[in-house]
Amino acid sequence: KAGVTQTPRYLIKTRGQQVTLSCSPISGHRSVSWYQQTPGQGLQFLFEYFSETQRNKGNFPGRFSGRQFSNSRSEMNVSTLELGDSALYLCASSEYDEQFFGPGTRLTVL
């Protein structure tokens, strides 16, 4: 099976803009989780979607949102970007509890 894919791989935005990241899970996986990775905070959970419903949510402000489509593909959106949002955004797909990560989208906010 093909692995988890994420697009785009790199993004440069300026403060105040918004951004949408996309994740395509492994075929047959219905759960998609999103994580933010930074040198200072490490890997932090953003949210999880399962069968188009948000099942879990982390401690991030409302500027971070997501959704999942009927084909299990997921998007996350960050509005009103701040410098501190610069990070590697990883999605992970799972069928049960094992989570498999995509390559990530590296977002730089200037």
Place this chain on the structure above:
Amino acid sequence: GENVEQHPSTLSVQEGDSAVIKCTYSDSASNYFPWYKQELGKRPQLIIDIRSNVGEKKDQRIAVTLNKTAKHFSLHITETQPEDSAVYFCAVQKAAGNKLTFGGGTRVLVKP
């Protein structure tokens, strides 16, 4: 919320020696404990996991042990090789959905 402490933060070993990384967690409801390896510029890769009904699991040169009473689990790598050099993350998860809480990571350097 759940808290995961991982030690040490860096570990330097000689090729062929063993490496041990330890994690403690706070929520006794956690029941799934994966370990990920992340090489520079690459995605985290699941290398081994253990569930709460098992005390130990081994896969070739890597093994994980779990002590649910003490709320800690460890990763053991034997006969280390230069390609084992990477950052290793422990994580925990509860039964309600796929939400991993990660430790801070251990940077492992295997010296030839």
